[in-house]
Amino acid sequence: MSGNPLEQGEGVESFCGRIKQVVFHNLENGYAVMVVRPDEAPEETQTVVGVLAAPAAEMRLCFHGQWESNAKFGRQFKAERMEPLGTTLREAIVLFLQSGSIKGIGKTMANRLVERFGEALFEVMDERPEALLEVRGVGKANHGRILKNWQKARDDAQLMLLLYQLGFGAALTRAVSKCLREADPQADPLKMVQENPYLLAQVRGITFQRADAAALQLGMQRLDPRRIEAGMQEILIQLANNEGHTLLEEPRFHQQLTVLLALQGHQDQLNLVPMVLERLDLGQGPLVRVYGRDGSPFVQLTRYHDYEKQIAYHISRLHGPSPIETISDGWIERVSRGHFSLSVDQRQALKTITQDKVAILTGGPGMGKTTITRYVIEHAVENKQTVKLCAPTGRAAKQLAEATGEVALTIHRLMGKGSDESVDGQRKFECDLLVVDESSMMDEWMASSLLQMLPDHCRLLLVGDADQLPSVAAGRVLQDLIQSGVVPVARLTEVHRQAEGSGIALGAVEILHGRRPQMARDFKFVAVTGGMEHLHQCANRMLEGIDKMMRVGGIDGAEIQVITPMHGTEVGVKALNERLHEQLNPYQAGQEVLELDGFAYRAGCRIMQTKNDYDLELFNGDQGEIVEISKDAQGELQVIAKFDEAQKLLDREQMGNIVPCYAITVHKSQGGQFNYVVTPVVTAHGKMLYRNLFYTCVTRARKGVVLVGSYEALVMAISYKENMQRNTGLLSRIEERMGGAV
Numbered sequence: 219m220s221g222n223p224l225e226q227g228e229g230v231e232s233f234c235g236r237i238k239q240v241v242f243h244n245l246e247n248g249y250a251v252m253v254v255r256p257d258e259a260p261e262e263t264q265t266v267v268g269v270l271a272a273p274a275a276e277m278r279l280c281f282h283g284q285w286e287s288n289a290k291f292g293r294q295f296k297a298e299r300m301e302p303l304g305t306t307l308r309e310a311i312v313l314f315l316q317s318g319s320i321k322g323i324g325k326t327m328a329n330r331l332v333e334r335f336g337e338a339l340f341e342v343m344d345e346r347p348e349a350l351l352e353v354r355g356v357g358k359a360n361h362g363r364i365l366k367n368w369q370k371a372r373d374d375a376q377l378m379l380l381l382y383q384l385g386f387g388a389a390l391t392r393a394v395s396k397c398l399r400e401a402d403p404q405a406d407p408l409k410m411v412q413e414n415p416y417l418l419a420q421v422r423g424i425t426f427q428r429a430d431a432a433a434l435q436l437g438m439q440r441l442d443p444r445r446i447e448a449g450m451q452e453i454l455i456q457l458a459n460n461e462g463h464t465l466l467e468e469p470r471f472h473q474q475l476t477v478l479l480a481l482q483g484h485q486d487q488l489n490l491v492p493m494v495l496e497r498l499d500l501g502q503g504p505l506v507r508v509y510g511r512d513g514s515p516f517v518q519l520t521r522y523h524d525y526e527k528q529i530a531y532h533i534s535r536l537h538g539p540s541p542i543e544t545i546s547d548g549w550i551e552r553v554s555r556g557h558f559s560l561s562v563d564q565r566q567a568l569k570t571i572t573q574d575k576v577a578i579l580t581g582g583p584g585m586g587k588t589t590i591t592r593y594v595i596e597h598a599v600e601n602k603q604t605v606k607l608c609a610p611t612g613r614a615a616k617q618l619a620e621a622t623g624e625v626a627l628t629i630h631r632l633m634g635k636g637s638d639e640s641v642d643g644q645r646k647f648e649c650d651l652l653v654v655d656e657s658s659m660m661d662e663w664m665a666s667s668l669l670q671m672l673p674d675h676c677r678l679l680l681v682g683d684a685d686q687l688p689s690v691a692a693g694r695v696l697q698d699l700i701q702s703g704v705v706p707v708a709r710l711t712e713v714h715r716q717a718e719g720s721g722i723a724l725g726a727v728e729i730l731h732g733r734r735p736q737m738a739r740d741f742k743f744v745a746v747t748g749g750m751e752h753l754h755q756c757a758n759r760m761l762e763g764i765d766k767m768m769r770v771g772g773i774d775g776a777e778i779q780v781i782t783p784m785h786g787t788e789v790g791v792k793a794l795n796e797r798l799h800e801q802l803n804p805y806q807a808g809q810e811v812l813e814l815d816g817f818a819y820r821a822g823c824r825i826m827q828t829k830n831d832y833d834l835e836l837f838n839g840d841q842g843e844i845v846e847i848s849k850d851a852q853g854e855l856q857v858i859a860k861f862d863e864a865q866k867l868l869d870r871e872q873m874g875n876i877v878p879c880y881a882i883t884v885h886k887s888q889g890g891q892f893n894y895v896v897t898p899v900v901t902a903h904g905k906m907l908y909r910n911l912f913y914t915c916v917t918r919a920r921k922g923v924v925l926v927g928s929y930e931a932l933v934m935a936i937s938y939k940e941n942m943q944r945n946t947g948l949l950s951r952i953e954e955r956m957g958g959a960v
C-alpha cells in the first residue's frame with residue numbers, strides 16, 4: 219500500500235481505517251501501537267503508532283501523520299492526530315437490516331430497499347407501507363409479514379441506527395440495547411445514550427475509550443464537565459479493579475485525566491477539574507470528595523464511600539461488651555480435657571475474642587485458628603446461642619464445614635441473594651454469633667452487605683490470616699479493622715502443626731520473616747538450571763515430578779494442584795494446563811471434544827467455575843471434573859460435570875464461565891486448600907515474585923509443597939516485600955464514628 223492517502227499536503231498524509239487490535243497503550247503518556255485495517259484495503263493490516271487518545275479495537279478513525287521506516291519494526295504510520303469516524307445514516311440502515319433486525323428482510327432485500335428509498339425507508343414503512351411493493355422481491359405474501367416485524371423492531375431502530383452510525387458492530391449494538399433496557403425498563407435507551415454516552419461503557423465489550431470516542435462523535439466538547447466527570451469515574455474504577463484502592467488523592471487526578479482524555483495542551487482543563495470537584499462537595503452523583511485524617515482531599519466513587527460508611531456504622535453499632543461470660547481458664551480446662559492443652563497465646567486468644575461482641579482472630583497456617591473457632595462455637599452453644607458460619611468463597615466454606623462439623627455457607631448464600639445487588643437492609647439473620655472464616659478475602663461490598671444483616675445483639679468473629687493477599691475486589695477490610703484498633707484482635711503466633719511434623723507451616727513463617735524456608739519431608743525444592751532453556755526445563759521437571767508423585771507416591775492426580783503466579787510463560791497457567799491435560803488426561807479415540815478459547819475440553823478434564831451462577835448453584839472457585847461430553851437433541855455439545863457429588867449439565871454458554879484448573883493462579887487459589895501444591899519459582903515471573911503472594915501460594919498446601927525453579931527466584935520471592943497497602947477511606951470513617959484508637 220502506498221499509504222492510502224485521502225489527502226496529502228505539507229508532508230502530512232492521512233488514511234482511514236478500523237483498529238483491529240491495540241497492541242500496546244501506555245496509560246502514563248498515551249503512546250499507542252495499533253494494528254489497523256485501512257478502509258481502502260481492509261484485507262491488509264498496517265501498524266500505526268503515536269501518542270493518541272483512547273484507542274480501542276473496532277473503532278474507525280482517520281489518521282494524520284507520516285509513514286516512516288523503523289529499523290526494528292519496519293514500515294509504520296506515525297500518527298500525529300486521529301479522528302473517530304462513524305458510518306453514514308444510509309450505511310447504518312443497511313447494517314441494521316442486514317443484521318436480521320426485521321425478520322423477512324435478508325441481505326439482498328436490505329440493499330434493494332435502501333437503494334429505492336434511501337434514508338427515508340423507515341418513514342415510508344410507517345406512512346406509505348404499500349410503496350414497499352414497488353421493490354423486487356416484496357410481494358403480497360411477505361409484505362404483511364415485513365410490516366408486522368417492523369412494528370416489533372421499530373422500538374430499537376433509532377438506537378441501533380445511532381450506534382451503527384457511531385461505528386459499533388451488530389453484536390455490540392444488540393448488547394447495548396439489552397443492557398440499557400435492563401438497567402431502566404421505563405427509560406428510552408436512545409435518549410439515555412444521547413444524554414450520557416458514557417453509559418455505553420457499562421456494556422461488556424465496550425471500553426471507556428470507545429464510549430468516549432462515541433461521546434466526541436456525538437458532539438460532546440473535550441472540556442465538557444460531563445466528560446471530565448466520566449473520566450474521573452473511569453480512573454477510580456480502574457484504580458479499584460487493578461490495584462484495589464478505593465480512593466485517589468486529588469492532585470493525581472490532573473495528571474491522569476490529562477492522559478486519559480487527551481487534554482494535553484488544553485490549558486483550561488486545569489480549572490475544570492477543580493470546578494467538577496467543587497460540585498462533588500454537594501455529595502451527589504457517582505463521585506464524592508472525602509478528606510484524609512490530615513485533611514488532605516481525596517476523590518472516591520460514591521459506592522465505596524457508602525460501603526465504608528456502612529462498615530464503620532455497623533461496627534460501631536455491633537461492638538460492645540459480650541452478652542455472655544468471657545471464657546475462663548476453668549472453662550478451657552474442662553473443655554480441653556482429653557485433648558491437647560492449648561498454648562498460652564491460644565488461651566489468651568479465647569479470652570480476647572469473647573470479651574467484645576465484635577472480635578478478630580488472626581494467625582498463620584497451623585497456628586490454631588480452626589481449633590480456637592471450634593472452642594468459641596462450643597462456648598456459644600453451651601450458652602444457648604445460635605451460631606452461623608460463613609466464608610467468602612464456596613471452597614473456604616466447605617473447608618470450614620469439614621473442620622468444624624457444622625453447616626457453613628458462602629457469604630452470598632447466607633445473605634440469600636442471587637446477585638451482587640445491594641441487600642434489602644430490613645432483613646436480618648436469626649443468630650447470636652456469626653463466624654466469618656478467611657475474612658482477609660472479604661471486600662468492602664461484601665463486608666457492608668453482610669454487617670447490615672446482623673441484628674444488634676449478634677456477635678461477630680472475623681477469622682483470617684492478615685498476611686494473605688487482600689480481597690480480589692477493592693478494599694482491605696480485615697487489615698483496616700485490625701489497624702483501627704477499635705475491636706479486640708487475638709493474634710496467634712505459634713505454629714502447632716509442627717507437632718505433626720509440618721515443614722509447610724514452619725516454612726510459611728520463615729517466608730513471612732523474609733528468611734529462606736527449611737526444606738523438609740513435606741516442603742521440597744527442585745533446583746533447575748539451564749539458561750535460555752530454563753522455563754522449558756522447569757515445566758518439564760514439574761510434569762515429571764507430578765508423574766512421580768502419582769506413580770511412586772501413589773498420590774491421586776486430583777490431590778495435586780499446580781499454582782503459578784502468572785498466565786503467560788511456559789510455566790504459566792495457560793501452558794501448564796495444556797501440558798497437564800495431555801499428561802493426566804490424554805485424548806482417547808472417539809471422545810467428544812468441546813473446543814473453547816483454544817482449549818480442548820474432554821471427559822476427565824479438571825475444571826473450575828469462575829463466576830457465581832445461582833441457577834446452577836456453582837460458585838466462583840468451585841472445582842469439578844467433566845464426566846461426559848455429548849450432543850443434545852439439537853446436536854449442540856453439552857457437558858456433564860461433577861462438582862463434589864453433584865452432577866451439573868452445562869451448555870456451551872455456561873461453559874463460558876469454566877476454565878481448566880490443573881494449574882491456577884495464586885489469586886484464584888486464595889481461600890482454597892489442596893493436599894499437594896506444585897509451584898514454579900522462576901525469575902521470569904519478575905514482579906509477581908513477592909513475599910505475600912508466595913506465602914499465600916505455599917500456605918494452600920496441607921500435605922506437601924514442591925517448588926521447582928531457581929534459588930535466585932526463590933530469594934527474590936522471599937525478599938521482595940511488595941507494598942500491600944491499599945488506599946481506602948475506611949479508617950477515616952471508623953475514626954469519624956468511633957474516634958479513639960484509630
Ligand SMILES: Nc1ncnc2c1ncn2[C@@H]1O[C@H](COP(=O)(O)OP(=O)(O)OP(=O)(O)O)[C@@H](O)[C@H]1O
Pocket residue numbers: 558559560561564581582583584585586587588589590714715717718
Ligand atoms: N496447642 C496445640 N497443641 C497441639 N496441637 C495443636 C494445638 N493447637 C492446634 N493444634 C493442631 O495443629 C493443627 C493446626 O491447627 P488448626 O487447624 O486449628 O490451625 P489453623 O490456624 O486453622 O490452620 P490453617 O489456617 O492452616 O487451617 C491441627 O491439627 C491442630 O489439631
